Amino acid sequence: MNAQRAAGLIRCKRDGGELDASQLRAVAQGIGSGAWSEAQVAAFAMAVAWRGMSIPECRQFTLALRDSGQCLRWDDLPGPTLDKHSTGGVGDGVSLLLAPLLAACGGYVPMISGRGLGHTGGTLDKLESLAGYEVHPSSARLRQVVREVGCAIVGQGDELVPADGRLYAVRDVTATVDVADLMVASILSKKLAGGAQALVLDIKTGNGAQLPALADARELAGRMLAVAEGSGLDLRVVYSDMGQMLGREAGNALELRAVLDLLCGRGDNPRLLALTLELAAALLCAGGLAADHGDATRQLRRARDSGEAAERFARMVAALGGPADLLQRPDAHLARAPIQREVGAPDSGYVAAVDVRALGQAVVELGGGRSRPGQALDHAVGLAEVLGCGSAVQVGQPLAIIHARHADAAEAAQRKVARAFRITSEPAPSRPLWQWHMPAEQFA
Known part of the structure; x- marks a missing residue:
């Protein structure tokens, strides 16, 4: 794509125009292929921040990002493909806990995750605390790990949603992390490309969130649900509190060690564990692996207490190139x-x-x-x-x-x-850790 056409598309959005499907495919192709410069990618992101996107426009951009790379299918697996995504928090190790817990209960979790955005931590950055862990495996290797272990937490790499990968990195440093339309397109394009059948979206609220106000979080949820409609993805939304850190550690190796402690029945992270169990239970119900929320919670606690979830996490790490003795010698591998x-x-x-x-x-x-x-x-x-x-x-x-x-x-x-x-001198009233976008009974 030549620079003149790229500038024309940016100008159209900057001036309040609506881009059609073919134009948005050209934007995604230009970003993903590297034909657009970093300055052009940043200018497009800022234009969206300024002018926004309509629901049809956001849906088409989501699909264009998804189609910038491969799309995975999991028809050969004997269980449901389940996933979770967070809008970003501090001390938020839910993904690292949730994936092996679900795998130990019969789910399959091909989790396409990202790096830190702004002040919030990134799941991939935490996993890269482990020497050798390959966050960008080939599609073939990803399929093998998910099939054999039950979960794989990876990035999109060059094969999966490459356009979003580049846009994601630019958003991190251009004050466009919290732009709702870019959040919607980024999250859903990765999850659609990853092939999840059911997804829980955890939208953070409170002073540590990308969208602190609950009203803004609800607006994002509405856009997310509208854009996902008809995609085949069973999307459920929860709002969780980021008015304090979710866990007690913030920092890549520190958070990973805290997750290992929780998987092995150690540590003191009640908020992190409680939210993880709530989201995982909703996914087990969505995937037909539990009769109701209580049954799901009992399965998850057994998976943790028996050590099966920890063993799944260790197998995932080893299968993706990390240390084979992580559970036995965590101090040897975490700086x-x-x-x-x-x-x-x-x-x-x-x-x-x-x-x-x-x-x-x-x-x-x-x-x-x-x-x-x-x-x-x-x-x-x-x-x-x-x-x-x-x-x-x-x-x-x-x-x-x-x-x-x-x-x-x-x-x-x-x-x-x-x-x-x-x-x-006196304790302040406590805030609920989570609330569902719809009554929780609808998820059972």
């Missing part, structure tokens, strides 16, 4: 930062509020996230043992522990993290 610094509470009382976006940004500034496309990450850095809202604290008690590579970075993070907590 640890050389400096740990406590952030002490300035007063006694209760944690009334947490600026989660600031915590996520602190991880980025430590080197655990990106400020430009392709930036290398330090997988060891981040935050650990972060307190949540309602926690009682004594003066000087750690609100969080900084894991840093250098002393000056640790000191800067200490200041930022300290400002992110508000301590009061």
Whole structure:
């Protein structure tokens, strides 16, 4: 595609025009093939941010992104293909927990995931904490791992939705992460290309979310459901709270270690585990693998308590090139930062509020996230043992522990993290961790 035509398509959208299916296919082809420069991709993303897309336009762009690469089919599997996607959070390891839990209960999970966006962590970045783990396997290898293990958490690579892969990276650094139409097209194009039959979309709300207001989250859900209509995808939407970190760790290796602890029956991450079980139970019901929500929850707890889910995760890691002894020797494979610094509470009382976006940004500034496309990450850095809202604290008690590579970075993070907590003399009212877009009974 020549530069003049690319500029014309960008100008049309910038000026409020509606692109037709053939024009949107040209946009996706230009982005995916590399014919469009990074500046043109960024300009198109900003034009969409400014002017938006109609539902038909967003649907056609979603399909154009999907068709920029291969589309997987799983007709030969003996069970349902299930998947989950989050709009992005801090301390959110749900995908890493959910995939092996579902696999241990008879589901198949070909999960096409992404990297961190802005202040939020990315599932692929967490998995790359493990040396050798191949986040972009060939389609043949992906099929083999899903068939033999039951789950594979990978990126889209060059074969699956390459146009979205490039657009995703540009959105990360151009203030277009939270553009609803781009979120819809990005999420659904990956999930449609991955071949999932049922999908739970976890839309985060609260100060640490890409869309903090519940009203904006509901609008996104409506657009998502409208665009997905007729696609054959059973889409269900849940809103979950990101007014505090979901888990107690933020940072790639730290979060992965927390997930391993939960899979092996250790650790103290009640919010992370509770949300994972809720979403996984809904998917087991959607896939016909459970009679109702209670039956699904019992199956999932057995899968965890028996060690079957942990074993599935370990097999997935080994099958995709990671260490074969991860469960036996996690410390040998997960990097640890050389400096740990406590952030002490300035007063006694209760944690009334947490600026989660600031915590996520602190991880980025430590080197655990990106400020430009392709930036290398330090997988060891981040935050650990972060307190949540309602926690009682004594003066000087750690609100969080900084894991840093250098002393000056640790000191800067200490200041930022300290400002992110508000301590009061009385506990603030608690917020529900999740609510379904429709009554939960409809998912059973």
